[in-house]
Amino acid sequence: MTIDEAALGVFASAFRGQLIRPGDASYDEARSVWNGMIDRRPALIARCADAADVAGAVRFARDHDVVASVRGGGHSAAGKAVCDAGIVIDLSTMRGVQVDPDAETARAEGGARWGDYDQATQSFGLASPGGVVSTTGIAGLTLGGGFGWLTRRFGLACDNLRSVDLVLADGELVTASEDENTDLFWGVRGGGGNFGIATSFEYRVHPVGPLILGALLAWPLERGPEILRVYREFVADLPEELGIEAMFVTAPPLPFIPEDMHFKPAIATGMCWSGPVDDGRKVMAPLLDLDPPGQMVEAMPYTVMQSLQDGLAPPGRRSYWKAGYLKGLGDDIIESVVAHAANVPSPFSLAEIVRWGGATARVGKDETAFGNREAPFLFNAVSMWEGAEGDDANVAWARDFYTAVGSELTEGVYVNFLSDEGDARVREAYGPEKYARLASLKAKYDPDNFFRSNQNIDPGG
Ligand SMILES: Cc1cc2nc3c(=O)[nH]c(=O)nc-3n(C[C@H](O)[C@H](O)[C@H](O)COP(=O)(O)OP(=O)(O)OC[C@H]3O[C@@H](n4cnc5c(N)ncnc54)[C@H](O)[C@@H]3O)c2cc1C
Numbered sequence: 031m032t033i034d035e036a037a038l039g040v041f042a043s044a045f046r047g048q049l050i051r052p053g054d055a056s057y058d059e060a061r062s063v064w065n066g067m068i069d070r071r072p073a074l075i076a077r078c079a080d081a082a083d084v085a086g087a088v089r090f091a092r093d094h095d096v097v098a099s100v101r102g103g104g105h106s107a108a109g110k111a112v113c114d115a116g117i118v119i120d121l122s123t124m125r126g127v128q129v130d131p132d133a134e135t136a137r138a139e140g141g142a143r144w145g146d147y148d149q150a151t152q153s154f155g156l157a158s159p160g161g162v163v164s165t166t167g168i169a170g171l172t173l174g175g176g177f178g179w180l181t182r183r184f185g186l187a188c189d190n191l192r193s194v195d196l197v198l199a200d201g202e203l204v205t206a207s208e209d210e211n212t213d214l215f216w217g218v219r220g221g222g223g224n225f226g227i228a229t230s231f232e233y234r235v236h237p238v239g240p241l242i243l244g245a246l247l248a249w250p251l252e253r254g255p256e257i258l259r260v261y262r263e264f265v266a267d268l269p270e271e272l273g274i275e276a277m278f279v280t281a282p283p284l285p286f287i288p289e290d291m292h293f294k295p296a297i298a299t300g301m302c303w304s305g306p307v308d309d310g311r312k313v314m315a316p317l318l319d320l321d322p323p324g325q326m327v328e329a330m331p332y333t334v335m336q337s338l339q340d341g342l343a344p345p346g347r348r349s350y351w352k353a354g355y356l357k358g359l360g361d362d363i364i365e366s367v368v369a370h371a372a373n374v375p376s377p378f379s380l381a382e383i384v385r386w387g388g389a390t391a392r393v394g395k396d397e398t399a400f401g402n403r404e405a406p407f408l409f410n411a412v413s414m415w416e417g418a419e420g421d422d423a424n425v426a427w428a429r430d431f432y433t434a435v436g437s438e439l440t441e442g443v444y445v446n447f448l449s450d451e452g453d454a455r456v457r458e459a460y461g462p463e464k465y466a467r468l469a470s471l472k473a474k475y476d477p478d479n480f481f482r483s484n485q486n487i488d489p490g491g
Pocket of ligand 1: 064102104105107141160163165170171173174175223224229343483
């Protein structure tokens, strides 16, 4: 794309943020995202300072027929935050968070990360459900649904939204809430970045912590079938204050993991108990009774829990994800899943089986655009590796993991866990009825599909 220099000059004169172009010292850093496989070269990165910058960038792109993408935290596995030869409307420096403890709300700018949000809200002993890695953007995560350690208790991130300020495809700034632009408010709670650029999110906050009981337990993978069977029974009837997932990982050399497990395949569980700290061990007892050789069970600040897994998924590695929902953990898949986990080609990869349900399942099916609230488990195989020569083997590992859980897969997929898997998988995330409703909303708010560098809803239905 060649940008009209005169037009760019006019745009730049009103732009308060930073404009970055090929050749600039910060260009390569500014175009890189979490997934190291993504190597796109935008013609312009418009690092916005405020909502007016965002609106100006949208109008500039529209007026000059330039392809645009939108960047929040840059964590989309499919790399949707950056585009080739177009303009990246980058909110990554818009990270302010303001808390109103009396109103029990927090307002965060569209480029904030969960680390920013948690730090600000926890200063008042408050929190809302958000991602489990502190560098993930609140924007992409919330607009696609968003789960974390507090989700079984308080619902998805999108369920805790009170309002969103959005720059629409025509550059207009609107608010969507239960009282204003209600159709849009329905769509942004699960429909991703299809309808506009969120410049500000207002969330409900809840008293949490400051201490929670956090736990990471690890066993050698050979004990996988036994652990998965106990996990299956344990999570069937859980208090909602417990967030929990089972994970297949390669045991890292952490002090609480015995040396003979280091760098070997393991099965692990992560837990966050946000009820009274003293009750937590009792609740976790069925898993603690399995004598995990690696165990860390500690009262810790909620903010520490929220960054405990940061080291598992640092930015820059190559990555491919294959996700779905499971209706159960039947005996017929347990052996094959453990066997598949043992053959992992990269020590950085992992697969997770998250206990779903709780408050998420209590929100009505049609209340938000988010689909698949009923499934008991969320599943994701996350390949992470270094070096392009490993691409085929590592992509295949994630895909084959999906095949290994095949007989337990149920309808749908979490839209935020999609790789670049095409239109049919986006439709699968919503199901035909919701997709049709989202498509008519898209046709109303973005008929030309200006916002298309995302898990795209086709305005044509
Ligand atoms: C390490 C890691 C940990 C994760 N953990 C969790 C987790 O615990 N829970 C969970 O639910 N998900 C998790 N995810 C998935 C996450 O929800 C998605 O990757 C999400 O898209 C990240 O949002 P982002 O703003 O960081 O991403 P980006 O790549 O910046 O954006 C993702 C999509 O949202 C659009 N977008 C970004 N900002 C805006 C905005 N302000 N307005 C409108 N559209 C926008 C982008 O255009 C793009 O299409 C994780 C991902 C990673 C890589």
